[in-house]
Amino acid sequence: MPSRRPRILLLNASLAGDSGNTAVLIARARRLLARRATLATLTLSTPDSPAFAGLRPHLEKADAFLIGTGTHWDSWSSVLQKFLEDATPAEGTALWLGKPAACVVTEHSVGGKGVLSRLQGVLVTLGCTLPPMSGLVLSRAAVLAAQHAPKAADDFWCADDLRIVCHNLAEAASGTRRWKTWPVDRDDFAGRWLDPK
Ligand SMILES: Cc1cc2nc3c(=O)[nH]c(=O)nc-3n(C[C@H](O)[C@H](O)[C@H](O)COP(=O)(O)O)c2cc1C
Numbered sequence: 001m002p003s004r005r006p007r008i009l010l011l012n013a014s015l016a017g018d019s020g021n022t023a024v025l026i027a028r029a030r031r032l033l034a035r036r037a038t039l040a041t042l043t044l045s046t047p048d049s050p051a052f053a054g055l056r057p058h059l060e061k062a063d064a065f066l067i068g069t070g071t072h073w074d075s076w077s078s079v080l081q082k083f084l085e086d087a088t089p090a091e092g093t094a095l096w097l098g099k100p101a102a103c104v105v106t107e108h109s110v111g112g113k114g115v116l117s118r119l120q121g122v123l124v125t126l127g128c129t130l131p132p133m134s135g136l137v138l139s140r141a142a143v144l145a146a147q148h149a150p151k152a153a154d155d156f157w158c159a160d161d162l163r164i165v166c167h168n169l170a171e172a173a174s175g176t177r178r179w180k181t182w183p184v185d186r187d188d189f190a191g192r193w194l195d196p197k
Contacts, residue, residue, distance in 0.1 A: 006173035008037040009062035013069040013080035014106075017045040021106040022068040025138060025162060029066055029104065032166035037064075037173060044079040052086035056095070059087075064100040064173035065128070066166075069115065071107035076115050084122060096127035100172035102134035102165050112137035131172035132179050136165050152193075155185035 010029060014022035023043075030039055042058055043049060059065075069076040090096060101123045105112045116135045124130060137157055145153035161182040168179055 006037045006063040006170070007061055008033055008039055008064045008066060008169065008173055009058055010039060010041040011065060011067045011083075012041065012043040013045075013067060013077050013083060014043075015045055015070055015072065015077045015079060017043050020070060021138075022070050022104065025104045025106065025136075025159070026066070026068045028159070028162055029068075029166050032163060033066075033170055036170040044083055045077075052083065055083075056090070059090075059095050062099065064102075064169055065123075066102045066104065066169060067119070067123070068104040068106075069119070071105060071112045071115050074111035074114060076105075076119060080119075087126065091125070092127050096123075099128050100131050100134070100169055101128040102131065102169040103136070104162065104165065105135075105137045107137060107139045109139055109141040112139060129172065131168040133164050133181055134168050134172075136161050138162075154183070155189065157182075 010026050012018065012023055012026050014020040017023065026041065030041065033039055040058060040062070042055060067080070069080045072078070075081070101120075103116055103119050103123070105116045105119070107115075116137050120130055120135055138159060139157070142153060142156040142158060145156060146158055164180050164182045171178055
């Protein structure tokens, strides 16, 4: 682990680039991480985004990653798929090995958790480590539910959980282990929520 201030690379792999929903989360993550790490951001879908060879020095320099994508037909973005394919020759090399990775996924309503779990699996296979509670899926459905039925939406992932993702990523990147957790429903998680009528 670096004895200096860690360098974290935020990789925006959204199809909509800097104007998408994922970019909003990445901008928030930047603000949350700025105090604890030296940050760089790369957006894959911009017209001037370099090929993998051009991205490689930025990835090598980073001590940790935060990767963001939307959900597209139950999968991650095509730009992220291309990035992962191009990154394959670097599998198991120092570019990835042991570096903590956090993931943020946006979606309308469904499919994002599958995207998150599979992306985390790929990142571990490439060589990354996963800090605890470092993956977040933010759905439009959960944001609407929080606006209209805040109590019922208590147990849904919300934008504020990004604080925990960023905190735990910074802890892992710094080599400290003062983990935090987002609120967990321990009372009502098995309750019936479907009206039988
Ligand atoms: C082509 C396309 C496919 C999508 N497929 C899904 C989907 O399967 N599930 C879902 O919940 N949302 C889906 N969405 C909604 C996006 O995941 C959501 O708007 C997300 O925030 C997009 O991220 P971005 O704005 O960073 O590009 C889809 C959007 C597009 C444009």
